[in-house]
Amino acid sequence: MQEIILESADFNDAITRMSRQIFDDNKNIKNLAVIGIHGKGVVLAKRIIDKIVKLAKDDLLKIPFGTLDITLYRDDIYKRGADIPLIKETAIPFEINEKNIILVDDVLYTGRTVRAALDVLMDFGRPRSIKLAVLVDRGHRELPIEANFTGIKYPTKQLVKVDYDKNIVVKI
Amino acid sequence: MLFNRKDLLGLEFLDKKEIQIILDSVKPFKSLFMRSVKKAPTLVGKTVVTLFYEPSTRTRTSFEIAAKRLSADVVNLAVNASSVVKGESLIDTGKTLAAMNADYIIIRHSMTGAPDILARNLDASVINAGDGFHEHPTQGLLDLYTIFEKKKKFENLKVLLVGDILHSRVAKSNIWALTKMGADVAVAGPPTLIPQGIEKLGVKVFYNLDEALKTADVVNILRIQLERQKENLFPSVHEYVELYQLTKDRLAKAKSNVLVMHPGPMNRGIEISSEVADSVNAVINEQVTNGIAVRMAILFLLKPKANKNAYSD
Numbered sequence: 001m002q003e004i005i006l007e008s009a010d011f012n013d014a015i016t017r018m019s020r021q022i023f024d025d026n027k028n029i030k031n032l033a034v035i036g037i038h039g040k041g042v043v044l045a046k047r048i049i050d051k052i053v054k055l056a057k058d059d060l061l062k063i064p065f066g067t068l069d070i071t072l073y074r075d076d077i078y079k080r081g082a083d084i085p086l087i088k089e090t091a092i093p094f095e096i097n098e099k100n101i102i103l104v105d106d107v108l109y110t111g112r113t114v115r116a117a118l119d120v121l122m123d124f125g126r127p128r129s130i131k132l133a134v135l136v137d138r139g140h141r142e143l144p145i146e147a148n149f150t151g152i153k154y155p156t157k158q159l160v161k162v163d164y165d166k167n168i169v170v171k172i
Numbered sequence: 173m174l175f176n177r178k179d180l181l182g183l184e185f186l187d188k189k190e191i192q193i194i195l196d197s198v199k200p201f202k203s204l205f206m207r208s209v210k211k212a213p214t215l216v217g218k219t220v221v222t223l224f225y226e227p228s229t230r231t232r233t234s235f236e237i238a239a240k241r242l243s244a245d246v247v248n249l250a251v252n253a254s255s256v257v258k259g260e261s262l263i264d265t266g267k268t269l270a271a272m273n274a275d276y277i278i279i280r281h282s283m284t285g286a287p288d289i290l291a292r293n294l295d296a297s298v299i300n301a302g303d304g305f306h307e308h309p310t311q312g313l314l315d316l317y318t319i320f321e322k323k324k325k326f327e328n329l330k331v332l333l334v335g336d337i338l339h340s341r342v343a344k345s346n347i348w349a350l351t352k353m354g355a356d357v358a359v360a361g362p363p364t365l366i367p368q369g370i371e372k373l374g375v376k377v378f379y380n381l382d383e384a385l386k387t388a389d390v391v392n393i394l395r396i397q398l399e400r401q402k403e404n405l406f407p408s409v410h411e412y413v414e415l416y417q418l419t420k421d422r423l424a425k426a427k428s429n430v431l432v433m434h435p436g437p438m439n440r441g442i443e444i445s446s447e448v449a450d451s452v453n454a455v456i457n458e459q460v461t462n463g464i465a466v467r468m469a470i471l472f473l474l475k476p477k478a479n480k481n482a483y484s485d
Binding site: 123 | 175
């Protein structure tokens with residue numbers, strides 16, 4: 001059974017508000033870079049970038065954008081069954097040293113994905129800072145990790161899915 | 173995606189879908205090579221043992237780099253070739269490695285089926301790094317990956333293997349995999365070095381290299397093992413060079429975008445001329461780079477059995 005926990009009107013508002021907060025937090029916009037975690041953090045990251053570019057009122061502004069796959073850094077790779085996920089591309093086509101990086105994922109739950117993503121980033125260099133943006137915070141953390149920018153908080157142990165076609169979030 | 177195997181023993185035993193999964197998995201590993209830190213922690217705490225009963229520098233080193241870039245611990249077992257001929261001692265060696273909790277064993281052996289014996293008796297993942305005249309699956313896979321990277325397809329692609337097909341495990345692995353992926357495979361070489369009945373695998377046979385080269389999209393030149401000449405399988409090195417060396421003149425008559433491959437180590441001036449080996453058509457160094465990425469993908473995909481202490485005979 002699916003239950004909508006974020007309607008499409010609020011969905012767009014949540015992303016706009018997060019983007020505004022990120023924009024306000026990064027006065028030196030030239031140092032900002034956004035990296036989305038595969039799978040759906042990538043889609044959210046692109047939307048956030050679009051909104052920030054609009055807020056900056058600068059058509060020539062190019063915010064460096066990267067994607068990141070955590071498969072090789074997972075801590076449960078040995079528990080996997082027959083279905084190994086196909087590894088997606090980690091593409092960070094810019095120097096991350098001295099950048100203020102916004103790491104984007106759609107749902108924050110145990111914190112293990114973010115832990116792995118931080119380790120991936122460290123292997124690319126030494127950013128000035130990394131902050132985390134998530135659309136849904138499900139609570140139930142297993143590691144000491146918190147988001148800096150959050151769309152909604154919705155503590156649940158049930159699976160939460162973000163639907164970018166309908167612009168809604170559902171609980172399954 | 174479904175890839176549920178403990179061992180990689182040969183490409184004969186994989187289906188088209190599994191080969192495709194392996195090839196699709198390679199790119200992320202290759203992109204690691206461009207980073208400042210070329211390692212990922214995927215296999216941290218795991219032990220990879222290389223067990224080579226035949227001399228090899230390239231393949232063993234390639235596996236070692238692949239395992240190290242995935243953060244595994246690598247142990248190279250130097251095996252005195254003369255002390256190991258019998259199956260019993262191979263199983264004994266396997267037992268020792270099982271007792272040491274090796275997670276992955278990479279074996280090269282002069283006898284066909286040696287990796288299979290280990291695989292059946294151990295919980296560790298066994299990877300065949302060449303067995304007898306049988307198969308060399310990771311070389312086959314890296315050849316396929318290199319072809320796919322350059323030509324973007326297998327369907328109806330004309331791939332020609334040249335030289336000693338009879339003794340070449342590289343050729344066998346290439347033939348099994350390429351025919352499964354839909355390529356048109358042909359072989360060319362002296363009749364004494366082409367196995368009888370190879371046509372049954374769906375392979376076209378040429379004894380004349382110039383004729384075979386005309387339509388080829390890819391030419392994979394195999395190493396001539398000079399000791400074969402002592403077995404009278406070809407009259408002389410000079411004659412082999414005359415008839416089967418890939419020279420600049422021969423290459424000029426092939427398609428302009430033909431891909432020239434060689435599994436190494438090359439005998440420059442015997443099966444391939446120096447000019448061809450260094451030509452723009454040659455992707456021999458890229459094969460080496462791809463070999464590491466392919467072996468990383470294999471180590472990532474294979475699953476050793478969980479209980480490593482249990483040894484069943």
